[in-house]
Amino acid sequence: MGEQIKDQSYTCPECQAGKMHLKYIPYYLWLGEDLITVPEFPAWVCDICGKREYDSKAVSWLRILLEAGHRRTVHRQARHVKGTEDRPTATSG
Ligand SMILES: [Zn+2]
Numbered sequence: 001m002g003e004q005i006k007d008q009s010y011t012c013p014e015c016q017a018g019k020m021h022l023k024y025i026p027y028y029l030w031l032g033e034d035l036i037t038v039p040e041f042p043a044w045v046c047d048i049c050g051k052r053e054y055d056s057k058a059v060s061w062l063r064i065l066l067e068a069g070h071r072r073t074v075h076r077q078a079r080h081v082k083g084t085e086d087r088p089t090a091t092s093g
Pocket of ligand 1 (some may be wrong): 012013014015016019047048049050051
């Protein structure tokens with residue numbers, strides 16, 4: 001019995017020598033003034049030259065999520081600018 005698992009890799013279009021493998025790497029994008037951080041985002045990475053290509057389906061999926069306003073599903077991380085630390089003020093309520 002030969003159960004074949006489809007090899008999820010293809011030849012790198014950049015160097016033609018390496019293979020593109022599906023990996024999960026951080027993905028950053030700006031949405032207006034907000035920096036959206038996705039800690040684990042599917043991307044194709046070449047094992048030779050290191051070319052990265054984010055999964056187009058995942059990118060469009062993320063865009064749909066963001067456009068729909070469901071930002072809670074992705075991790076948001078505010079970038080702190082050196083020297084301008086925001087101190088949380090006491091809030092009522
Ligand atoms: Zn390559």
